[in-house]
Each structure stands twice: as C-alpha cells, then as structure tokens.
Amino acid sequence: MQTVESIIIGGGPCGLSAAIEQKKKGIDTLVIEKGNVVDAIYNYPTHQTFFSSSDKLSIGDIPFIVEESKPRRNQALVYYREVVKHHQLRINAFEEVLTVKKINNRFTLTTTKDVYQCRFLTVATGYYGQHNTLEVEGAELPKVKHYFKEAHPYFDQNVVIIGGKNSAVDAALELEKAGAHVTVIYRGSDYPKAVKPWILPNFESLVKHEKINMAFNADVTKITEDSVIYEQDGEVIEIPNDYIFAMIGYHPDYNFLESIGIEINENEYGTAPVHNKETYETNVENCYIAGVIAAGNDANTIFIENGKYHGGIITQNILSKKQTPLES
Secondary structure, eight states: OEEEEEEEEOOSHHHHHHHHHHHHTTOOEEEEOSSSTTHHHHTSOTTOBOSSOHHHHOOTTOOOOOSSSSOBHHHHHHHHHHHHHHHTOOEEOSOOEEEEEEETTEEEEEESSOEEEEEEEEEOOOSTTSBOOOOSBTTTSTTEESOOOOSGGGTTOEEEEEOOSHHHHHHHHHHHHTTOEEEEEOSSSSOOTTSOTTTHHHHHHHHHTTSEEEEOSEEEEEEOSSEEEEEETTEEEEEEOSEEEEOOOBOOOHHHHHHHTOOEEEETTEEEEOBOTTTOBBSSTTEEEOGGGGGTTOTTSOOHHHHTTHHHHHHHHHHHHHTSOOOO
8 A cells, every 4th residue: 555645636737737836835745547648638629729828737837838829639748748757756557446435544446457545635637538328218328439539540431520519510521521421419599608609601612602400409319330310490301320429428436426425416507516715725624626527417517727726725734634634
C-alpha cells in the first residue's frame, strides 16, 4: 500500500491544473489516470478545433501559443504534455481506480495496479467517458457508435447521425466531406442555439443542396442490421443504413461517485453531484470534485476555461484543513 497526502482521479486539463496548484503549495499529490494525460482530448475527433481560444485553455502559468485563433486537438495534446513535463507532475497513467472506501479520516483506493491511502481526494473524471443511452430496439448492435473519431472508414456508406448539437453537426460535415451518405435525425424543430455559428451556414447549405438529409421533429424507433426506422410528424420512415452515430450526449460516472458516498441531486441544470460551490467539497468530507463533472449532465456551464480554476480553490481549502491534525 502506498500512502499519499492527496490523490486526484483524472488527468484531464482540470485535474492537471489541480495537481499543479497542490504541488505549488507543497502538498504531496498523485494523479491517477485510466488512460494517459488528457485522454478525453485524445479521443476527440482527429479534426477537432476547440471552441475556446488557446489562452483560455492554458494552465499552470504556461502560455499556450498557436497561430490560429482557436487551437486544434493535436496542438492541445502537445501543449498539455509539455505542461506535465514542465511541472514534473506525478502521474500514474493507464491505471484505473476500481473502488474508493473511506474509513475514519482516510480514503483507500484500489486500482488495477496497487492500493493507495490518502487524506484528500479530488475526482476530476469529466463526463465524456459515459455516453447517454439510446433506448430503442437495436441500439446494442455493433454498428451503433457514440463517439466519432475519423470519417474515412465511412466512405460510400449510409450513415445516420442521431442528435442535432455541435458534435452531431461536426460529424455530419466530416462524413459528407469523406463521401458518406448522411442523414441527421433530430427530435428538435430547429437547430439548437448552442451550435457553433461559424459552422452552421456550411451545414445548412449542404442540407439545402441535398448533400445531407436533415430530419427535424424525428425520433428513431428501431434499428436493424441494414436499416433505421424513425417517426417524423406522425409518419413512419425506414431508410437503408450501415452505421449510426448516436451523438445524444454524455454524463459523469454517477455509479462511481455514489460508490464513494457522493450524493447525486437534481439542480437547475439537471443531475449533478452534491458539492459546496464555494469549495467544491462534496458531502463526503475531504472529497472534492473539479472540472466539468461539477456541472453533471449540463455540458454548457463548466468548460476547461473555467473548470481549470477549481484546483486553486480546492487547494486553499485543503491547506486550511491541514492545520487540523489527522486523527487515527
């Protein structure tokens, strides 16, 4: 068993920022990450461009300098690797936390590789790792995917995208460009306001010129090996289909949070972990959440650009508690 003062679960930008802040203040900190650093960004589509400018994505007082107004996925991967090296963060990569138990004032973490004990715990696991469930017959078929990476394999294939927000529109544009036959099925009556304004005109033009088929007010009702059935304005429609991308959103791993003892409640944004908004401490004493996980199901309130500041707030709270001796 290894004993550490503070453990951060998750090596995304917000988890790394928290680790940097804790290290600056002399807190013995370990980051445990089931993939490698910024694993969620690695799993973004290869063409991905961030919504935010590079300065808003920077952490640890290290400038993120690119020529473009908004950085691309591969530039972010390089940047965050350099930040980790500069600050010499202690990160256990490719190690998954299986269980967390709190006995008295200590957390015991069992991972795929070891057992750890710590006084302070921060969960910064994001929400991208858990996709929302598509509740229709055939949703379990192998052709149904929830993450889009690259368009090339779908050349000349009939592809359905379920959803109408940024990830769906982005995927549709890339797939059409690669020669796929794309249908977007969205239950809304119009494009959401959250869709990036600089990509919507191109998408609308492709729909107008019948390069992409857009079905509003539509719900998928059944998926078969070679077709998709959906209802639109009371009409049942069946179209040939090879692959489906269900881009219907993501959520934190609530089962894992609840296993720690963190309560999950409804709030103004939907479902989210219970926490003090001033300190980011959960209902479990000395257990914090950092980054987008604090917003629960709502991905439009906390981003890297504001979640990166959670670590400094958490660190100050930890420092105030360190003045209290740890009881056996």
